[in-house]
Amino acid sequence: MTNENLDPEFWETNFIEKQEMWGLESSNSAVLTKDLFIKNSVKNILIPGFGYGRNAQIFIENGMNVTGIEISKTAIALARKHYGSRTTIYHGSVTDMPFDNCQYDGIFCYGLIHLLDITERQKLISACNNQLSNNGYMIFTAISKKAPTYGKGKLISKDRYEIFEGAKIFFYDMESIQAEFEKVGLLEVSEVKENHPLFLITCKKNET
Numbered sequence: 615m616t617n618e619n620l621d622p623e624f625w626e627t628n629f630i631e632k633q634e635m636w637g638l639e640s641s642n643s644a645v646l647t648k649d650l651f652i653k654n655s656v657k658n659i660l661i662p663g664f665g666y667g668r669n670a671q672i673f674i675e676n677g678m679n680v681t682g683i684e685i686s687k688t689a690i691a692l693a694r695k696h697y698g699s700r701t702t703i704y705h706g707s708v709t710d711m712p713f714d715n716c717q718y719d720g721i722f723c724y725g726l727i728h729l730l731d732i733t734e735r736q737k738l739i740s741a742c743n744n745q746l747s748n749n750g751y752m753i754f755t756a757i758s759k760k761a762p763t764y765g766k767g768k769l770i771s772k773d774r775y776e777i778f779e780g781a782k783i784f785f786y787d788m789e790s791i792q793a794e795f796e797k798v799g800l801l802e803v804s805e806v807k808e809n810h811p812l813f814l815i816t817c818k819k820n821e822t
């Protein structure tokens with residue numbers, strides 16, 4: 615993958631140096647999403663931007679089948695070390711989705727979409743929606759303009775900054791969420807406190 619917006623080396627280097635950099639506990643967003651998935655009997659989950667699997671664990675513990683997509687080989691090796699080899703994890707970029715012909719009734723994408731440029735974000739949203747079964751739910755978390763890093767670094771395009779080399783981030787507000795997700799069944803947006811203020815964006819596919 616040669617796209618200058620997506621630097622696989624950036625993540626590989628980070629995982630080699632910092633290993634399980636966010637700990638092994640699932641994020642607050644994954645806990646909230648697990649409750650939504652249980653309530654709606656969601657069973658088969660796709661996680662684009664899988665990392666080393668900390669967010670997959672809570673779904674697996676609750677009897678769901680999880681498939682991941684991850685660009686860093688080291689992150690995948692860490693996931694294997696902690697959580698075994700039962701889960702399918704495709705090594706590659708979400709820009710090359712789909713990796714299989716499966717339909718998933720739940721998609722959970724944490725901390726990835728804001729790393730992409732507008733074309734890649736649209737492609738990710740549409741690729742996820744294509745792999746979502748009817749009545750399925752897809753949940754994205756995206757960094758908010760309320761984050762203290764908003765406006766720092768080099769401006770690349772509206773609301774997108776290179777905070778430091780290799781880390782280009784698009785900061786969301788309600789307007790950009792509406793614009794990007796309204797065509798894929800945007801259902802609810804809430805704010806979640808993680809390391810940064812994040813939006814939890816919930817979409818439901820409803821084809822009649």
Ligand SMILES: C[S@@+](CC[C@H](N)C(=O)[O-])C[C@H]1O[C@@H](n2cnc3c(N)ncnc32)[C@H](O)[C@@H]1O
Pocket residue numbers: 620625626636641662663664665666667668669683684685686689706707708709723724725726729
């Ligand atoms: C902010 S981290 C979040 C990781 C994981 N979701 C978690 O919360 O533990 C973003 C993840 O997406 C992966 N990633 C970045 N760009 C990617 C791409 N184009 N395709 C697939 N994975 C990507 C990174 O390697 C990293 O694991």
